[in-house]
Amino acid sequence: MLPSALMVSALTMQPLFAQEDQTLQPVVEVAQETNESAADSQQRINQITDQIDDKLQQFKTLNKEIEGLQVYNTQLQRQIDSQEQEMADLNAAIDEVSVIERQITPLMLRMIEGLEQFVALDVPFLPEERAKRIADLKDMMDRADVAPSEKFRRLMEAYEVEMNYGNxxxxxxxxxxxxxxxxxxxxxxxxxxxxxxxxxxxxxxxxxxxxxxxxxxxxxxxxxxxxxxxxxxxxxxxxxxxxxxxxxxx
Structure with a gap:
């Protein structure tokens, strides 16, 4: 059993502890709220940091894609330039073909006329076959569905046939x-x-x-x-x- 003096002392201390608890409680609550706020802030900071890392990675990826697209666009531009040059060359060639066509048609007509005269003065072998070949050439020259190159090819074939007769x-x-x-x-x-x-x-x-x-x-x-x-x-x-x-x- 405690002495009466200690009991009195203990009794007198209890109101003091109660007062101190009442005084510290607000401080503890504030500290707890501060800690919770700090934890929330840290969590938001972590989220923002993660978002920044993601954006940075996306930025780097986009930069690489942009670099690749720039290289691709450069190559496409070279191809376009080459195609434009080719188109210009083709247009020039078409113009030249038109000129050649106007010149070669009279030449082919003269060649057919010369071949006909040659056959008429030549030894008279295979007269029907050779006459038909010349008639076909004349008919071909009037046809619009036969290209000038094909007309010239057939004319040269006829000349080659006549040349081979001599051998x-x-x-x-x-x-x-x-x-x-x-x-x-x-x-x-x-x-x-x-x-x-x-x-x-x-x-x-x-x-x-x-x-x-x-x-x-x-x-x-x-x-x-x-x-x-x-x-x-x-x-x-x-x-x-x-x-x-x-x-x-x-």
Missing amino acids: DVEAYSGLHTIDGQERDVQFLRIGRTVLLYQSRDGSYQGRWNQQTRQWEELPSSYSSQIAKGLRIAKQQMAPEVMMLPVAITD
Whole structure:
């Protein structure tokens, strides 16, 4: 049991502690509110910092994209400049083509006329085929749906065909008037040097004389040689020496 003096002292201290608690309570509450406010402020600061970091990262990403777009735009501009130059070159070429087309059309007409005259004065082999080729060329020149380049190509093909006639051997069938009667014969052409015919039964043969521009009958002694030449031209036998009449030209 406490002494009476200590009990009195304890009793006298309790009002003092109560007063101190009442005095410190507001301070504690203020401190607590301050701490809570500081914690809220720190949280907002952290959020703002995170937002700034995100914005900074977005800014860096956008900068890289902008740099890439600048490089891409530069390359596109070079391509555009190149295409514009190409368009200018094409326009210039189109203008030149128009000029060339106006010049080449009269040239092609003169070439066809020259080819027709050449065929008329040449040895008269394959007359229908060659005449049709020239007629087709004339018809082609009047067609608007055929490009000038295609017209020129076909004309050059016709010239090439005529040129090749001078370097080959050919046998073909046709009709020929003999003694006033039209007969089925075989023609033998050796380049432009020799043009002969022989009837199917071998009883008639003749040659074209380019100097007189007439057909001349040949004796039967040439019959076997002409028949041999026809077989060689048809690739029915190997080439060999033939004794055929050749007109002497001046």
